[in-house]
Amino acid sequence: MSEGGQIKEGLLEKLPKPIKKIFDWGRSFSIWPIHYVTGCCSPEYMQLFGPRYDLERWGVLPMASTRQSDAIIFVGNVTRKMMLRAIRLYEQMPEPRFVIVVGACASSKGPFPESYSLVRVKDYMKVDMYIAGCPPKPEAQAYGILKLREKILQGEYHESK
Amino acid sequence: MLEWINEFISRNLVTLIKILGFPGLIFILVFIIFAVWYQRKYLARLMLRMGPVHAGKVLGWLQLIADALKLLAKEIIVPRESMGKIFLLSAITLPVVPAAAIALIPFAKNYMILSVKGFTLPLFLAIMTLYPILIVLMGWSANNKFTIIGAFRSIYLDIAGEIPMILSAIGVMLWAGSYDLQEIIEAQKSIWFIVPQFLGFIVFLISYLAMIEKVPFDIPEAESELVFGYKTEYTGAVFLDTMLGDYVNLLAWALLMNTLYFGGYLGPSITGDPIIDGSIWTLVKLIIIITLTFTIIISYARLRIDQAVRLGWNYLIPLGVLNIVLTVFIKYILLGG
Numbered sequence: 229m230s231e232g233g234q235i236k237e238g239l240l241e242k243l244p245k246p247i248k249k250i251f252d253w254g255r256s257f258s259i260w261p262i263h264y265v266t267g268c269c270s271p272e273y274m275q276l277f278g279p280r281y282d283l284e285r286w287g288v289l290p291m292a293s294t295r296q297s298d299a300i301i302f303v304g305n306v307t308r309k310m311m312l313r314a315i316r317l318y319e320q321m322p323e324p325r326f327v328i329v330v331g332a333c334a335s336s337k338g339p340f341p342e343s344y345s346l347v348r349v350k351d352y353m354k355v356d357m358y359i360a361g362c363p364p365k366p367e368a369q370a371y372g373i374l375k376l377r378e379k380i381l382q383g384e385y386h387e388s389k
Numbered sequence: 390m391l392e393w394i395n396e397f398i399s400r401n402l403v404t405l406i407k408i409l410g411f412p413g414l415i416f417i418l419v420f421i422i423f424a425v426w427y428q429r430k431y432l433a434r435l436m437l438r439m440g441p442v443h444a445g446k447v448l449g450w451l452q453l454i455a456d457a458l459k460l461l462a463k464e465i466i467v468p469r470e471s472m473g474k475i476f477l478l479s480a481i482t483l484p485v486v487p488a489a490a491i492a493l494i495p496f497a498k499n500y501m502i503l504s505v506k507g508f509t510l511p512l513f514l515a516i517m518t519l520y521p522i523l524i525v526l527m528g529w530s531a532n533n534k535f536t537i538i539g540a541f542r543s544i545y546l547d548i549a550g551e552i553p554m555i556l557s558a559i560g561v562m563l564w565a566g567s568y569d570l571q572e573i574i575e576a577q578k579s580i581w582f583i584v585p586q587f588l589g590f591i592v593f594l595i596s597y598l599a600m601i602e603k604v605p606f607d608i609p610e611a612e613s614e615l616v617f618g619y620k621t622e623y624t625g626a627v628f629l630d631t632m633l634g635d636y637v638n639l640l641a642w643a644l645l646m647n648t649l650y651f652g653g654y655l656g657p658s659i660t661g662d663p664i665i666d667g668s669i670w671t672l673v674k675l676i677i678i679i680t681l682t683f684t685i686i687i688s689y690a691r692l693r694i695d696q697a698v699r700l701g702w703n704y705l706i707p708l709g710v711l712n713i714v715l716t717v718f719i720k721y722i723l724l725g726g
Binding site for chain 1: 429433436437438439440441442443444449451452454455456457458459460462463464465466612613616617620621622623624625628
């Protein structure tokens with residue numbers, strides 16, 4: 229999200245296609261997400277890096293810092309006040325950055341459609357992947373992250389500068 | 390012009406191979422690619438996970454290449470409040486310090502990058518003391534509370550770890566009767582120093598873990614307390630460089646441990662002379678030391694900073710002094726020199 233709604237092209241998009249494909253391959257095998265945990269989808273999310281689902285097989289490594297991460301994962305409902313902090317985290321991340329939204333609350337207010345305080349993430353930033361469910365099972369979350377991986381591998385994302 | 394280059398290369402061929410090839414640049418990079426892959430895979434297997442599998446089809450061997458490509462193509466953010474040039478330069482020069490120290494380590498007999506004789510072990514320790522200074526610069530110039538606290542913790546840890554390490558190195562110097570790394574290795578022909586210097590080895594091992602800042606002592610970058618310690622603000626290629634510095638540091642200290650206690654390039658021997666010497670044994674022992682380090686990383690929980698500093702000052706330094714006294718007593722009074 230750059231200022232004034234204009235998206236400027238990143239450096240890599242000016243390079244010839246084969247070179248960009250190599251970097252896309254690298255990016256697809258090394259998604260380092262930070263998680264923004266505000267709700268009860270998180271116990272399911274924690275399973276992803278345990279022995280059973282082990283997303284490190286595809287190089288997904290949970291990170292503690294925004295500066296080194298590639299994706300932000302919204303796990304659970306996001307209120308109006310928390311959204312300010314989420315936007316701050318998102319702005320700290322270097323390009324290219326991806327947004328994954330987990331669960332019904334964060335994607336569409338879920339069971340609280342008339343709430344005064346809940347917000348949808350898509351109203352504030354460009355979302356790359358929605359994972360449906362209330363809460364989504366670990367399989368579903370792993371599937372969603374792997375779908376994002378495929379999307380990156382095929383170069384179907386936009387890098388702004 | 391061309392003749393001059395030809396002559397230069399033919400005169401300095403061995404030195405060039407040493408600097409760019411085996412104990413130098415390419416070896417260090419290949420070692421780091423191996424070490425990071427090995428760490429992720431080994432730690433994952435001990436946690437009953439698979440570790441990287443799909444990058445590069447076989448055992449995920451291209452995982453680090455993928456990570457490096459991604460980090461190289463990422464945006465580099467320099468915080469507005471930071472001291473821009475120092476912020477970047479201190480991180481970029483970080484791997485140079487331990488790499489310069491590696492130049493003194495003999496990989497085989499008379500095979501080191503910098504062929505100097507004499508005070509090489511004190512020189513090695515002296516070069517490695519520059520590393521914490523760069524860490525303070527990194528933490529200070531980023532101008533962020535996490536980085537500054539991380540850098541100060543790193544300094545506390547380095548002071549608590551470096552003095553016992555020097556004391557245990559003094560024990561080795563006294564037992565070998567030499568300051569020279571190669572002569573220390575040659576003095577281990579009959580028996581490796583891990584046996585006569587066992588107390589010193591324990592002190593060295595614990596302070597080694599403190600110096601490489603891995604898990605029992607990863608206090609400077611404790612993820613749940615300080616986001617990433619002094620590396621918090623680094624992004625993309627510069628972050629890759631700080632990671633490189635970490636692993637070159639690990640390599641330098643592991644090589645020093647191998648040289649002081651495991652007989653360096655000497656092969657295992659039962660009676661007197663080893664069968665084959667050479668750099669192959671350096672590499673084999675290096676991999677064993679690194680496996681030991683990674684096993685410790687996965688087995689222990691993190692210490693608090695006050696516990697780590699107390700461990701260093703209250704236990705390791707007295708043990709190191711005791712080791713020196715015992716060494717002098719046994720070597721020069723009981724055995725008569």
